[in-house]
Amino acid sequence: MRTAYTALAFLPLALTAACGGAAKDAEAAPPPALSLDQAKSVFETYASADRKADSALDAGQLPAIxxxxxxxxxxxxxxxxxxxxxxxxxxxxTEPVFYVPRIASGQRWFAVDTASTTRGVEIRHALLFVEEGGRWKLAADPQRGNASPIKGVRxxxxxxxxxxxxxxxxxPADLPAAHASLLTQGPQAAGAQNLAAGQQTTQTYDALQKVSKNLRKSGMTFTSAFTPxxxxAYALRTQDGGAVAWxxxxxxxxxxxxKIPVSGELAGLLPGGQIARKSLTSTSLLQYLAAVPQEGQVAVVGLNRRTVAAQSG
Known part of the structure; x- marks a missing residue:
């Protein structure tokens, strides 16, 4: 189904604190969200429970994971x-790599960069786990096709x-609004200039405009709007001072x-299955992984999309 200081300027302070400074720094560091071994256990428990739920197609098992x-x-x-x-x-x-951040307060979370193979194609998953009600649950799974692992996390x-x-x-908290504006209004929208052109940004906007134009020729109207x-949003610092964000x-x-055709994901979400409709609305969710620099444009590098609801007239 992821500020440097000049040593000489602080030399006197470093000398006077030499004996106790290291201990104070360690004491000041916030604790990790959980240990690396615990993160591995959470991941393995999730994978086992996911297989069980998928086998039974039992949605009642999903809220626990x-x-x-x-x-x-x-x-x-x-x-x-x-x-x-x-x-x-x-x-x-396969090949899981665990990224557990130190968190001073607020919700605990961590990420797992891992791989799977679907129909002969390797997929990289940037799994995001969060703690909710005392349980660890999967919150997002943006994916990359034939991609290398996440690199450069500090x-x-x-x-x-x-x-x-x-x-x-x-x-990171401002990324959803900027991306939604670009996909809805185009590259000239407020904040859109901060996102690099690419498949999940400008190319998606252009494709939606083309779909709307072609459907008008067939006597249909189509509109699309995105919101956070x-x-x-969650993000991990990278070695270059940037971040990778979910x-x-x-x-x-x-x-x-x-006659609006109904197929694919919509077939299971509408009464009557694949019967053509006169009007149709749908809601989809999109999970993203992005590389966020200190300066320059954000590159959207991963996506997971699913239509989750539909209604017809």
Whole structure:
């Protein structure tokens, strides 16, 4: 189904604090969200529970292992699978790399960069786990096709990462709104200049405009609008001072015409299956992974998309 200081300027202070400075620094460092061994255990427990739920197509098992956009997407996947008789392919994860940030306060979370192979194609998963109600759950799974592992995450001497919130071209919390504006209004929208041109940004906007134009020729109308999904953005500091960030968007699509075809994901979300409709609206969720620099444009490098709801007239 991821500020340097000049040594000479602080030399007197370093000398006077030589005996106790290291201990104070260690004492001041916030604790990791969980240990690396615990993160591995959470990941393995999730993978086992996911296989069990997929095998039974039992959406009742999902709230214990998934949350937010991931829960909605997995639930919709099961509905479509039951309607079409095609079970989803459960990924077998390999080569996991764990990124556990030190977190001073707030929600605990961590990421796993891992791989799976689907229909002969290797997929890289940037799994994002969050703690909710005392349980660890999968919150996002942006993916990259035939991609290399995430590189350059800053790790301390104990192997723990650093959560990134500031010092970036775009604050992680502001990424969803900027990306949604670009996809809805185009490259001239407010904040859109901070995102690099590419498949998940300008090319998606252009493709949607082309779809709208072609459907008008067929007597149909089509509109699409994006908004930030109702879940936080998360980011890890990289060695160059930038960050790798996770966030999610919601897409609302509306179609009107004499015969709107229904297929694919929509078949399991609408009563009557593949019967053509005169009007149709759908809601999709999109999970993204982005490389955020200190200066320059944000590159969107990973995506997971799923239509989660639909209505027809």
């Amino acid at each position: 998934a949350t937010g956009s991931q829960l909605e997407m997995d639930t919709a996947t099961y509905r479509t699978a039951k309607a079409t008789g095609k079970k989803p392919e459960t990924p077998t994860f 790790l301390d001497d104990e192997g723990y990462a650093e959560a990134a919130t500031d010092g970036l071209q775009v604050a 999904a109702e879940q936080p 966030y999610a968007l919601k897409q609302q699509e509306a179609y009107k015409g004499k």
